[in-house]
Amino acid sequence: MRFNGGMTDAAALPGWTLLYSGKVRELYTSPDHPGEVLMVASDRVSAFDHVLEPGIPGKGELLTTLSRWWFEQLYGVPNHLARASTGDLPEAVAQRAMLAKTLDMYPVECVVRGYLSGSGWLEYQQSQSVCGVALPAGLNDGDRLPEPIYTPAWKAPMGEHDENITFERTVELVGAEVASALRDASLDIFTRASAIAEGRGIILADTKFEFGADPGTGELTLGDEVLTSDSSRFWDAELYEAGGPRRLESFDKQIVRNWLKTNWDQTGTPPTLPAEIVAQTAARYRELIERLTGK
Template sequence: MDALSELGWQHVYSGKVRDLYEHADHPALLLVVASDRVSAFDHVLEPGIPGKGALLTQLTRWWFARLPMPNHLATVADLPAAAELAEVPVEVADRAMLVKRLDMHPIECVVRGYLTGSGWAEYRESGTVCGIALPEGLSDGDRLPEPLYTPAFKAPMGEHDENISFERSVELVGVEVATALRDASLAIFATASEIALERGVVLADTKFEFGTDPATGALTLGDEVLTSDSSRYWDAELYAAGGPSRLDSFDKQIVRNWLAANWDRTGEPPALPPEIVERTAARYRELIDRLCG
């Protein structure tokens, strides 16, 4: 973006949803800008979901303020330069976060509180989730006896993340860090689940990313947290009532369902119809209203 480059921000990386910028004069700080892009089945789709980037950023900030865990948001107390760089162009202000640069760990920390999605598919085949044996007789959407920590190795850009065992995560980052990642993930999930349920929402599963703050050595939450893109939320009342809509999630599942019915996964995916875009945007907005009031 020209407006960002005029302020000294240089683009260094783009993921499926977020763009990352660094400042030559302030190497300890980064600018994370969430876009309206939406992806499914490893493809970025057209068009995007209007307002999505702002909603993801708002929700991340809301959760950061409520979790008993250091996060990567930059403050003047941490870095005086944060005051100088806090003003970003109005075009991105509602979807940008000024953050501390962390030494990120290559582990995606997934926590599953309920049996669904890819976990349900694996369970039907083998009775396991990420290789962890579960009791017989469970159904799609059932609450698990206890939340499962199922880490993944973050693959290089363009490649698939790989589900790994806890033992493999120890090999990658060492037993102390691997244990800290697991314990922090499960603790945050427990806290967030209680907060969500108080607002009539079930947190089914989520994923976290952590790094080490080079200034303090503390394990620190990075990236987004507990958003519609990184988590699966259900309406608690509908879930308790049962029925076909109990697992309708507040995210892009509408997009996935439409794409699965209208694309054979060869070539480029088709453009999303306006109705699908608006219905998806409405689900993102509804979750914000439920959680943030």
């Protein structure tokens, strides 16, 4: 079995069994690691609910490296990492995999927005609110919000679209105590991460977190990837302050989305990405990591 976009032959993962295959990563289990899963990130890139060809070289390693770095920065926040080192990871995927504790995941994507952009901007133009959170009049795309807002989404079953929901709906889904804990933890982590990013000339505009409960203790635990280019919107602070057409350029796959909007009507199979688009996207991923980590 070979996966596209940089994944490895199953033979290269002896003792591991594929549990789940998503658009951009796989989960594996092993009898030698009870209560743990191997999360392997691929180089695949998706946009508009399609996996595109070709992948972005090195993307899986870059995003995994960034998640590990952020977990280290967020000292005191319980996370899903089973081990801090890569010593127990299969050699073939060691640089793009995390060994994670199995969690009872909550069906909520915990989105925090410090700036008005993306789907939030589109919703604001219709209702002057985002996910039930009323906002001041007169805001423009990219404006900083008076304070970060929590705008959760319901994690839909595989094959369906996630749905923005109100905080009250999260209470219905997970109960008042857990809903409040998810909101408070998300806002706290966002505030801490924003300060770290700003110190490196980067704006964290918005991001999403996923949490689960530790099966043994019930402790709220940060899982999945965290504060990566695929889960967050990062901007260059200097370009943002200067204004102009590059003000909201993000360190992610926006280059891919922009090219597709111009060259594809979103029907049928998406076109193959040109080499220059792939190279530019890879460069943006690398630049963010270099700016944040200094490596």
